[in-house]
Amino acid sequence: xxxxxxxxxxxxxxxxxxxxxxxxxxxxxxxxxxxxxxxxxxxxxxxxxxxxxxxxxxxxxxxxxxxxxxxxxxxxxxxxxxxxxxxxxxxxxxxxxxxxxxxxxxxxxxxxxxxxxxxxxxxxxxxxxxxxxxxxxxxxxxxxxxxxxxxxxxxxxxxxxxxxxxxxxxxxxxxxxxxxxxxxxxxxxxxxxxxxxxxxxxxxxxxxxxxxxxxxxxxxxxxxxxxxxxxxxxxxxxxxxxxxxxxxxxxxxxxxxxxxxxxxxxxxxxxxxxxxxxxxxxxxxxxxxxxxxxxxxxxxxxxxxxxxxxxxxxxxxxxxxxxxxxxxxxxxxxxxxxxxxxxxxxxxxxxxxxxxxxxxxxxxxxxxx
Numbered sequence: 001x002x003x004x005x006x007x008x009x010x011x012x013x014x015x016x017x018x019x020x021x022x023x024x025x026x027x028x029x030x031x032x033x034x035x036x037x038x039x040x041x042x043x044x045x046x047x048x049x050x051x052x053x054x055x056x057x058x059x060x061x062x063x064x065x066x067x068x069x070x071x072x073x074x075x076x077x078x079x080x081x082x083x084x085x086x087x088x089x090x091x092x093x094x095x096x097x098x099x100x101x102x103x104x105x106x107x108x109x110x111x112x113x114x115x116x117x118x119x120x121x122x123x124x125x126x127x128x129x130x131x132x133x134x135x136x137x138x139x140x141x142x143x144x145x146x147x148x149x150x151x152x153x154x155x156x157x158x159x160x161x162x163x164x165x166x167x168x169x170x171x172x173x174x175x176x177x178x179x180x181x182x183x184x185x186x187x188x189x190x191x192x193x194x195x196x197x198x199x200x201x202x203x204x205x206x207x208x209x210x211x212x213x214x215x216x217x218x219x220x221x222x223x224x225x226x227x228x229x230x231x232x233x234x235x236x237x238x239x240x241x242x243x244x245x246x247x248x249x250x251x252x253x254x255x256x257x258x259x260x261x262x263x264x265x266x267x268x269x270x271x272x273x274x275x276x277x278x279x280x281x282x283x284x285x286x287x288x289x290x291x292x293x294x295x296x297x298x299x300x301x302x303x304x305x306x307x308x309x310x311x312x313x314x315x316x317x318x319x320x321x322x323x324x325x326x327x328x329x330x331x332x333x334x335x336x337x338x339x340x341x342x343x344x345x346x347x348x349x350x351x352x353x354x355x356x357x358x359x360x361x362x363x364x365x366x367x368x369x
Contacts, residue, residue: 001242001244001249002243002244002257002260003243003244003245004212004244004245004260006246008260009212009245009250009290010290010291010315010316010317011315011316012211012212012252012256012260013210013212013281013290013291013316014315014316015256015259016207016208016209016210016211016212016253016256017209017210017281017284018030018052018209019052019273019281019313019316022052024052025053025055026064027049027053027056027060027061027064027065027070028064028070030049030052030053031049031070031082031083031084032084033205033208033209034205034280035083035084035087035202035205035206036075036081036082036083036091036202036205037049037081037082037083037280038079038080038081038278038279038280038283038284039072039080039081039278040079040080040278041276041277041278042072042173043276044276044277044278044279044310045072045082045276045278046058046061046062047356047359048275048276048279048280049061049064049082050359051273051274051275051276051355051356051359054355056359057358057359057360057361058359058361062172065172066172068085068186068187069084070082070083070084070085071083071085071088071169071170071171071186071187072169072170073092073096073169073170074092074096074099074160074163074164075088075092075095075096076095076098076099076221076222076223077095077099077222077223078099078223080170085186085187086187086189086190087191088166088169088183088187088190089166089183089190090190090191090192090193090194090198091202092164092165092166093166093194093198094193094194094195094199094202095202095222095223095224097164098223098224099164099223100164100165103161106157110152110153110154110157111149112154112157112158116148117157117158117161119146119148120148120158120162121158121161121162121165121167121168122167123142123143123146123148124139124142124143124158124159124162124167124168124180125162125167125168125182127139127142128181128182128185129182129185130185131181131185131186132181132182133171133172133179133180133181134179134180135177135178135179136155136159136177136178136179136180139155139180140155143155143158159180162180163180163183166183166184167182167183168180168181168182168183169183169186169187196231196232196235197235199222199224199228199231199232199235200231200232202222202232203218203222203229203232203233203235203240204239204240206218206221206222207233207240207251207252207253208256209280209284210280210284210285211240211250211251211252211253212243212245212250212251212252213250213251213284213285214247214248214249214250214285214286215229215230215233215249215251216229216286216287217284217285217286217287218233219286220285221284221285221286233251239254239255240252240253240254241253241254241257243257247287247289247290248287271348271351271352272312272313272314272319272348272349272351272352273312273313273314273352274310274311274312274322274333274349274352274353275310275311275312275313276310277307277308277309277310278308279311281311281313282300282308282311282318283308291313291316291317291318292317292318296318296338299320299321299336299338300318300321309323309336310322310323312335312337312341312345312349314345314348318338319337319338319339319341319345320335320336320337320341321338322335322349322353323336324356326360326362329362330362330364330365331356331357331360331362331363331364332365332367333353333356333364333365333366334366334367334368334369335366335367335368335369336369337369341368346368349366353366354366
């Protein structure tokens with residue numbers, strides 16, 4: 001079995017994650033490559049696309065979302081992801097449905113029942129006919145007028161459930177408010193995949209965009225049992241290869257493994273990257289030791305509260321976090337290193353911050369901690 005070093009692991013992952021040179025030019029191509037990109041924070045996933053497409057600006061990403069070729073919904077783990085619109089239904093039916101197994105307990109806690117939840121979903125679906133869009137507040141008003149109680153956490157649950165079962169999905173934002181649209185009208189041309197074939201397709205997209213990675217990385221990302229993940233990997237035996245690392249056996253596309261001699265010793269990914277907090281670089285793995293020490297996680301996720309700070313990445317390893325403050329006239333970007341940045345790293349951070357400013361269309365003020 002082929003064995004690789006930690007440095008080679010990082011280089012290969014940078015290529016898979018499209019943080020090194022690639023030929024894609026559109027948001028649709030990037031999302032299709034990944035299959036699904038963590039997207040509970042809209043600004044974060046838009047920058048995940050923008051930093052991989054340096055010729056584009058935020059309005060280009062907004063236009064792709066408005067065009068309907070990519071969308072946000074809850075395809076796996078009960079978490080919002082950006083996915084190709086044509087893949088929404090098979091992903092929901094294959095992975096998303098798994099999050100519904102304990103939903104009755106949630107209904108009991110919220111004071112809901114099946115009849116009420118189903119009525120809310122049907123009502124939302126009818127209200128959105130004709131490619132209408134409803135903001136979250138408009139949906140709340142409409143449900144209230146229909147006699148459905150949306151106080152407390154009920155509104156979020158009812159909106160989530162309608163999307164989880166494929167009636168609705170998240171539409172383009174209006175101002176700063178989330179909207180919902182009818183899935184079968186917003187994305188009418190759906191791919192047909194199911195069962196083990198669907199999991200195998202998702203595994204291929206995962207390992208081509210995240211490899212080298214562990215089987216537990218894939219099972220955790222997809223929200224499926226390890227046994228199902230192993231079957232999906234086996235179904236891709238003709239195009240995935242296994243290799244040995246200090247963290248355990250990993251899989252990656254055979255084509256990428258064949259590039260290993262060219263990767264070794266190259267300078268791929270040596271430029272500093274300022275990644276958003278929920279980028280696949282961080283969220284796409286259960287085991288993160290390949291790019292940072294476990295004790296450093298407290299700086300990235302303070303209090304282990306699930307809120308990931310944006311990270312500064314150098315040659316595939318996390319060297320710090322950063323924060324931004326945006327006004328109408330400028331964006332202030334501040335570095336917070338894990339340890340002191342070198343002069344070269346500071347210069348790289350300045351360049352990456354400038355790229356973020358160009359993406360937003362604002363001048364940048366850089367502050368180093």
